[in-house]
Amino acid sequence: MNQKTTLTIDELQDRVETVFRNAGLNAIQSGSVARVIVAAERDACKSHGIYRIEGTLRTIKAGKVKPDAVPELAAPSNSAIAKVDAKGGFSNPAAELGVPALAERARSLGLAALVINDCTHFSALWPDVEALTEQGLAALVMCPSYSAVAPAGGKMPLLGTNPFAFGWPREGQPPYVFDFATSVAARGEIELHRRAGKPLPDGWAIGPDGDPTTEPEAALAGAMLPFGGHKGSAIGTMIELLAGIMIGDLTSREALDQLGTTTLAPAHGELIIAFSPEAFAAGRAGNPFARAEFLFEAIASQGARLPSQRRFAARAASEAAGIILTAQEMQQLERLGALGLDAVD
Amino acid sequence: MNQKTTLTIDELQDRVETVFRNAGLNAIQSGSVARVIVAAERDACKSHGIYRIEGTLRTIKAGKVKPDAVPELAAPSNSAIAKVDAKGGFSNPAAELGVPALAERARSLGLAALVINDCTHFSALWPDVEALTEQGLAALVMCPSYSAVAPAGGKMPLLGTNPFAFGWPREGQPPYVFDFATSVAARGEIELHRRAGKPLPDGWAIGPDGDPTTEPEAALAGAMLPFGGHKGSAIGTMIELLAGIMIGDLTSREALDQLGTTTLAPAHGELIIAFSPEAFAAGRAGNPFARAEFLFEAIASQGARLPSQRRFAARAASEAAGIILTAQEMQQLERLGALGLDAVD
Numbered sequence: 128m129n130q131k132t133t134l135t136i137d138e139l140q141d142r143v144e145t146v147f148r149n150a151g152l153n154a155i156q157s158g159s160v161a162r163v164i165v166a167a168e169r170d171a172c173k174s175h176g177i178y179r180i181e182g183t184l185r186t187i188k189a190g191k192v193k194p195d196a197v198p199e200l201a202a203p204s205n206s207a208i209a210k211v212d213a214k215g216g217f218s219n220p221a222a223e224l225g226v227p228a229l230a231e232r233a234r235s236l237g238l239a240a241l242v243i244n245d246c247t248h249f250s251a252l253w254p255d256v257e258a259l260t261e262q263g264l265a266a267l268v269m270c271p272s273y274s275a276v277a278p279a280g281g282k283m284p285l286l287g288t289n290p291f292a293f294g295w296p297r298e299g300q301p302p303y304v305f306d307f308a309t310s311v312a313a314r315g316e317i318e319l320h321r322r323a324g325k326p327l328p329d330g331w332a333i334g335p336d337g338d339p340t341t342e343p344e345a346a347l348a349g350a351m352l353p354f355g356g357h358k359g360s361a362i363g364t365m366i367e368l369l370a371g372i373m374i375g376d377l378t379s380r381e382a383l384d385q386l387g388t389t390t391l392a393p394a395h396g397e398l399i400i401a402f403s404p405e406a407f408a409a410g411r412a413g414n415p416f417a418r419a420e421f422l423f424e425a426i427a428s429q430g431a432r433l434p435s436q437r438r439f440a441a442r443a444a445s446e447a448a449g450i451i452l453t454a455q456e457m458q459q460l461e462r463l464g465a466l467g468l469d470a471v472d
Numbered sequence: 473m474n475q476k477t478t479l480t481i482d483e484l485q486d487r488v489e490t491v492f493r494n495a496g497l498n499a500i501q502s503g504s505v506a507r508v509i510v511a512a513e514r515d516a517c518k519s520h521g522i523y524r525i526e527g528t529l530r531t532i533k534a535g536k537v538k539p540d541a542v543p544e545l546a547a548p549s550n551s552a553i554a555k556v557d558a559k560g561g562f563s564n565p566a567a568e569l570g571v572p573a574l575a576e577r578a579r580s581l582g583l584a585a586l587v588i589n590d591c592t593h594f595s596a597l598w599p600d601v602e603a604l605t606e607q608g609l610a611a612l613v614m615c616p617s618y619s620a621v622a623p624a625g626g627k628m629p630l631l632g633t634n635p636f637a638f639g640w641p642r643e644g645q646p647p648y649v650f651d652f653a654t655s656v657a658a659r660g661e662i663e664l665h666r667r668a669g670k671p672l673p674d675g676w677a678i679g680p681d682g683d684p685t686t687e688p689e690a691a692l693a694g695a696m697l698p699f700g701g702h703k704g705s706a707i708g709t710m711i712e713l714l715a716g717i718m719i720g721d722l723t724s725r726e727a728l729d730q731l732g733t734t735t736l737a738p739a740h741g742e743l744i745i746a747f748s749p750e751a752f753a754a755g756r757a758g759n760p761f762a763r764a765e766f767l768f769e770a771i772a773s774q775g776a777r778l779p780s781q782r783r784f785a786a787r788a789a790s791e792a793a794g795i796i797l798t799a800q801e802m803q804q805l806e807r808l809g810a811l812g813l814d815a816v817d
Contacts, residue, residue: 207552208582208752237553238745240583242752265718267710281776285767293710303713305706355700361650361779364771365612365638368648372763373610373749375756380770400583400745404718407553407587411720418717422630425725426709431626434706 132457133449140165142460143177149467150184151194159219163254168450171441174315175251177456180463183249184471186391192217192247202228207239213246218270218397219254221246225399226258233264233401241399242374247392248272253306253435256294259401260302268292268306270397271371273383276310277350279360282337284350287379287393288314289366296404298416301442303423305434309363310351314389317343317351347389370398477802478794485510487805488522494812495529496539504564508599513795516786519660520596522801525808528594529816531736537562537592547573552584558591563742564599566591570744571603578609578746586744587719592737593617598651598780601639604746605647613637613651615742616716618728621655622695624705627682629695632724632738633659634711641749643761646787648768650779654708655696659734662688662696692734715743 147157167175196216202209213221232239252268259266272287292306321343332346353359371378376396404415492502512520541561547554558566577584597613604611617632637651666688677691698704716723721741749760
């Protein structure tokens with residue numbers, strides 16, 4: 128069981144894509160969902176990698192996502208808002224469809240927004256952030272999830288873990304990117320503690336009685352806590368407002384009500400805001416990209432880490448030497464590829 | 473000294489405006505700066521009220537702000553970015569000038585940004601947020617300040633306390649508004665502890681040696697800490713990038729270098745983003761304002777507080793019964809009004 132297998136990024140993409148094709152997803156959906164899973168494995172971001180395939184298959188099998196959805200884009204030239212209707216499919220092909228239009232609008236107007244509606248939302252936000260930083264744009268991305276976090280001072284789950292992500296492009300190196308849950312911990316981290324049978328750190332969660340707990344099971348039955356007390360709670364609430372209610376899509380509470388479980392991927396929307404630093408800085412002294420490097424250097428030179436650096440180091444290693452999977456992970460991929468939806472309940 | 477004086481909001485506006493007129497500010501500058509100070513007193517937000525007048529006078533006397541500045545607006549019709557050049561004056565008249573153009577752009581395009589450049593930045597962001605929520609728009613506002621906060625994992629001041637503010641309009645009642653420093657505490661709170669001779673709570677700051685401290689003096693000589701660890705640090709960094717570098721204005725480090733002291737108001741820019749919920753929600757089911765009320769009710773009904781509620785309660789009391797000042801505060805106002813810039817060093 129200690130044997131490792133090394134796959135190129137393309138080889139892993141083929142394998143993961145095959146799993147989803149065999150589970151009934153069309154080419155648009157399977158290719159796009161596989162790309163974000165492979166990107167996470169490439170970046171050694173295991174909690175968003177092939178570990179997520181089974182849950183995704185369960186979501187498909189439960190009929191919560193349209194396997195043959197073809198997203199549709201609307202990007203009127205008199206608006207700073209582009210919208211993609213995911214048509215009940217996954218968020219990923221909708222983002223891939225919308226990003227070029229968003230980038231065009233942001234370059235033209237200075238800033239613009241992409242709204243994704245009616246999607247089953249899958250996984251991290253940094254792939255969407257990086258799709259924009261690759262084009263020289265800054266990006267702010269957010270979405271609800273499903274009720275799992277109590278507002279500061281509250282006792283019951285209401286907010287989602289509502290991720291908040293941002294990116295700034297850098298020349299000749301990976302972008303400045305952060306992507307974090309507005310809860311103290313991501314739900315996936317609590318799941319990993321539960322699987323490992325380890326207690327949670329203090330301050331992560333309250334139990335069903337509203338009192339603090341370190342038990343993963345109690346936390347999952349109770350509520351997680353927002354990061355940074357009332358400030359994180361306020362940001363989580365802002366995300367419900369902007370990336371749920373404002374875009375005419377579900378809040379975290381509505382997503383949970385509709386789904387009826389926290390074990391499948393939730394349906395809701397996503398909001399992406401893109402900024403053209405060149406348009407904003409026009410007419411002012413100094414190149415914004417060069418100036419940003421001084422800021423990053425001032426952070427790094429005092430021993431503080433820029434976010435995502437571990438991920439980018441893993442990416443460089445994967446690109447150079449491939450992605451290394453355990454025998455167990457390889458067996459899982461083969462089993463899922465062979466069985467398709469029969470692999471899950 | 474226990475005698476209290478009750479002034480109407482207009483009476484206090486006249487008195488504060490007179491102080492600034494006598495200190496040499498033109499009508500645009502004095503009226504606008506006085507309005508935000510009076511708004512803070514009205515809302516019982518003492519740390520941003522008349523307590524701030526002396527520091528503002530010192531900033532004027534030090535020649536750090538142009539007393540006769542007349543801000544200029546540029547809002548091209550083919551852009552989502554409106555810009556106000558504050559011409560070296562205070563941020564407040566620049567915001568007052570730019571908000572109507574920003575609101576027009578946001579209504580027309582769905583979202584838009586207002587950049588304020590070359591201002592001496594004065595005080596809280598919520599007045600700018602509320603100027604937009606009053607028009608039925610959601611708003612996100614941020615700015616640098618001056619280096620006072622160490623990035624997470626760092627040892628030295630680099631980031632500012634970089635406030636982050638957001639508002640959502642509500643019908644028939646005050647908006648949902650938050651406005652907080654991305655440091656654990658606002659610099660003003662540390663100043664108040666220093667004046668009161670009280671130790672700081674744990675986790676607010678590090679001393680000049682980079683180690684944790686509860687001494688206000690050591691904290692002011694060392695660095696404050698970001699709220700929420702690496703997440704708050706990342707948001708503070710994002711604010712340097714978007715509301716400093718991207719808009720072609722000073723970072724917190726550059727603002728401190730230029731000013732040479734933390735006892736005067738710093739010069740830098742501000743970024744305001746306005747969203748039209750109606751434009752974003754167009755074509756989708758549900759009224760976004762009505763839906764938001766369910767979210768607020770779900771927060772309040774579990775005993776959690778909405779932000780700014782104390783401020784709005786004080787506002788209602790002030791509007792009904794006037795603003796109550798102590799004899800000491802009244803004497804201070806009279807002294808400053810009589811002496812103008814001679815009142816400060």
